[in-house]
Amino acid sequence: MTLPLWFDPTEYLAGGRWRQTPERLPVENPSDGTTIAEIARGTQAEIDEAVAAARTAFEGDWGALSAAERGRLLLRMSRIVEDRADALAVLEAMDVGKPLKQARADVVALARYLEFYGGAADKVMGETIPFQNGYTAYTLREPHGVTAHIVPWNYPMQIIGRSVGAALAMGNATVLKPAEEASLTALAFARIAEEAGLPAGAVNIVPGLGEEAGAALSAHSGINHISFTGSVPVGQLIQEAAAHHVVPVTLELGGKSPQLVFADADLDRALPFLVNAGVQNAGQTCSAASRILVERSRYDEVLERMATAYRRLRVGPAMADLEVGPLISARQKQIVEGYLGLASDLTIAAQGQIAADAPAGGHYVAPTLIGGGHGAHRLAQEEIFGPAQIVIPFEDEADAIRIANGTDYGLVASVWSENGPRTMRLAKRLRAGQVFLNNYGAGGGVELPFGGTGKSGHGREKGFEALYGFSTLKTVAAWHG
Ligand code: NAD
Numbered sequence: 001m002t003l004p005l006w007f008d009p010t011e012y013l014a015g016g017r018w019r020q021t022p023e024r025l026p027v028e029n030p031s032d033g034t035t036i037a038e039i040a041r042g043t044q045a046e047i048d049e050a051v052a053a054a055r056t057a058f059e060g061d062w063g064a065l066s067a068a069e070r071g072r073l074l075l076r077m078s079r080i081v082e083d084r085a086d087a088l089a090v091l092e093a094m095d096v097g098k099p100l101k102q103a104r105a106d107v108v109a110l111a112r113y114l115e116f117y118g119g120a121a122d123k124v125m126g127e128t129i130p131f132q133n134g135y136t137a138y139t140l141r142e143p144h145g146v147t148a149h150i151v152p153w154n155y156p157m158q159i160i161g162r163s164v165g166a167a168l169a170m171g172n173a174t175v176l177k178p179a180e181e182a183s184l185t186a187l188a189f190a191r192i193a194e195e196a197g198l199p200a201g202a203v204n205i206v207p208g209l210g211e212e213a214g215a216a217l218s219a220h221s222g223i224n225h226i227s228f229t230g231s232v233p234v235g236q237l238i239q240e241a242a243a244h245h246v247v248p249v250t251l252e253l254g255g256k257s258p259q260l261v262f263a264d265a266d267l268d269r270a271l272p273f274l275v276n277a278g279v280q281n282a283g284q285t286c287s288a289a290s291r292i293l294v295e296r297s298r299y300d301e302v303l304e305r306m307a308t309a310y311r312r313l314r315v316g317p318a319m320a321d322l323e324v325g326p327l328i329s330a331r332q333k334q335i336v337e338g339y340l341g342l343a344s345d346l347t348i349a350a351q352g353q354i355a356a357d358a359p360a361g362g363h364y365v366a367p368t369l370i371g372g373g374h375g376a377h378r379l380a381q382e383e384i385f386g387p388a389q390i391v392i393p394f395e396d397e398a399d400a401i402r403i404a405n406g407t408d409y410g411l412v413a414s415v416w417s418e419n420g421p422r423t424m425r426l427a428k429r430l431r432a433g434q435v436f437l438n439n440y441g442a443g444g445g446v447e448l449p450f451g452g453t454g455k456s457g458h459g460r461e462k463g464f465e466a467l468y469g470f471s472t473l474k475t476v477a478a479w480h481g
Contacts, residue, residue: 001319003036003094004087007191009184012040012207015053016200021046025180025207030097030326031317033361039183042208047175047216050204054146054173055222057201062173063143065199067122070171074118076196081111084192088185092157093318095184097328097363098281100321105444106157110189112446113161117169117467124170124467134481140474143171144248145224147470148217150210150238151186152230153179153328154284158444159252160189163227166466168202172225176205177217179230181328183207210234221245225470228252229286232455250459250469252451254383255411258291258404259440260394260426263298265416266438267305273414273440274302275309278389279352279367282315282324284332286456287412289440291373291380292391293403299393303349303371306391310369313352315387317362324352324387326363333363336386340368342378347371349391375403383409397422405431410453414440433460 003009009027011018020040027037040046057063065073081088085107092103126139147167151159156178164174178186186205193203206213214234218226218241228238229252242249259274261267277289294302314322327333352367367387373380379390380403394400404413414436415426423437433451436442449465451457459469 001090001094003184004090005037006087007187009037009039009187012042012046012050013190013203013205014046014050015056015204016194025209027095027184028181028329029094030328031094031319031362032359033363036094037184039187039207042177042206042213044216046206046208047213047220050175050206051146051217051220051222053201053204054175057199058143058145058173060201061199062202063171065171067124067171070169071118071121073196073198074114074121074165074169077192078111078114078118080192080195081107081114084188085111088157088188091184091188095182096153096156097318097326099318099323099325102281103318106155109444109446110157110161113158113165116446117165120464120467121169124471131477135477135479137475137477140476141170141468141471142474144470144472145172146222147172147174147225147227148220148223149174149176150214150218150226150228150230151176151178153182154281154286156182157185157189159229160186162446162461162466163229164189164203166461167227167470168198170467170470172470173202174204175217175223176203177214178205178207180207180209218242219244223247226250227461235457250451250461251457252286252459252461253455253457254385254409255286255288255452255456256291256381256383256407256409257287257289257412257432258293259289259414260400260404260416261292261294261298261302262415262417262419262422263295264418265298266418267298267302269438270416271305271309275306277440279313279324279387282327282365283367283387284328284385287441289412289414290384290389292389293394293400294391295400296393296395299391303369303391306369306389307350310350310352310367313367314355315352315364315366316355316358320355322355324367327365327386328363330363332385333365336365336384336388339379339382339384339386340388343368343370346373346377346379346390352387375406381407397426401426401429408455411456412436
């Protein structure tokens with residue numbers, strides 16, 4: 001299938017001008033390993049251009065718009081995303097390898113982020129502060145200025161929607177560096193911003209390698225905020241770069257998120273959430289529920305029911321639209337297989353099936369359910385970022401909390417129990433940025449603040465909270481006697 005491109009993917013965008021870089025990077029289709037396009041390989045020079053263009057826009061046409069005008073432009077972008085839904089979904093499926101239905105869900109989420117932040121743009125308010133007689137004191141929420149957005153390959157559209165969408169709503173001018181493995185829908189996003197009529201320089205995009213374009217952007221003295229979503233080691237580099245220029249940074253890093261299943265859980269309701277949260281996007285999800293903790297008395301039953309679901313999982317090319325697609329790259333496949341090799345002292349409870357006609361060049365890994373686990377095992381501690389879950393028994397509530405909180409991460413957790421007070425108690429005691437009670441993920445949750453504790457990062461995106469992160473607070477104290 002040919003890519004449904006309505007723009008030239010080899011170009012980068014700075015200040016409303018699309019141009020080529022001297023060198024390019026290949027775009028691989030993870031479903032069969034073929035090269036399907038080329039993208040620009042931006043370096044310091046293109047980043048300099050993009051940051052300067054963003055500054056010009058911030059101090060010029062873009063910065064001059066009212067909040068309501070910005071909101072209207074984002075709403076227009078949302079409608080264009082909906083109009084282009086089919087093309088965007090195919091681009092994402094072919095670039096990332098995710099099954100078409102997941103790519104379609106990502107398009108819906110992108111449109112919803114733009115709708116949410118478009119609607120919210122003129123609803124961010126300051127406060128008046130009771131102060132000394134003779135004064136009126138109040139706060140203003142103002143944009144940072146130029147914001148940098150470095151995003152990963154696993155959910156490009158969703159992460160750009162929540163990050164760039166919120167930054168634009170607050171009036172920042174943005175520079176986006178998409179992941180080298182998946183830049184096509186990011187480029188489409190920049191085109192859509194143009195089609196919607198955003199002033200030149202409000203959205204700039206420079207594809208390229210992390211250590212070139214990404215490093216140049218995060219170290220740039222012209223940016224006022226960095227939003228980074230990606231791995232812990234690169235997040236640490238980003239925080240160092242931000243520290244150098246003393247700019248705020250939002251880090252959305254990895255996770256080892258648990259779902260806690262108590263003996264009184266409604267298992268019929270829980271089961272699809274337990275499995276899907278592990279294998280969605282082939283497990284390449286920061287909030288993947290890669291640990292399933294089950295109260296001992298129902299451990300065997302949960303493991304067996306999950307195993308039955310795993311045996312039904314089919315793995316194949318994105319466009320075949322099965323339950324699970326390929327991993328993003330040969331490197332990712334190697335990492336995940338390395339982890340699965342550590343399961344020799346545990347039990348492989350079940351595996352999904354790779355379709356017989358899946359192309360040999362695709363990066364397929366059979367979804368793997370691992371039983372007999374314990375909290376200290378490396379597979380229960382480290383992020384696998386592939387379609388694998390480890391199931392661990394616990395004895396009681398205290399044991400469940402100890403295991404759940406016993407990793408370096410703290411992104412998402414869920415509790416399955418019909419005991420309401422217990423779920424509320426655990427919501428407080430679990431170390432995570434989001435806790436779900438008798439559900440997981442809440443269907444993406446555009447409106448729900450999201451982010452981590454510990455090595456999962458800091459700062460919050462999504463929901464209204466993101467608008468505070470993408471703005472700075474000014475206090476005004478006026479004396480009038
Ligand atoms: P990565 O850190 O390798 O890459 C992320 C981005 O950083 C890419 O755009 C990459 O080009 C860029 N980058 C790489 N090196 C850089 C450098 N030296 N300087 C500046 N930028 C650089 O991560 P990945 O492999 O693309 O993504 C997987 C990781 O992302 C996982 O750990 C996953 O949990 C995490 N993730 C987190 C969230 C979240 O919201 N918490 C969402 C998605 C992914």
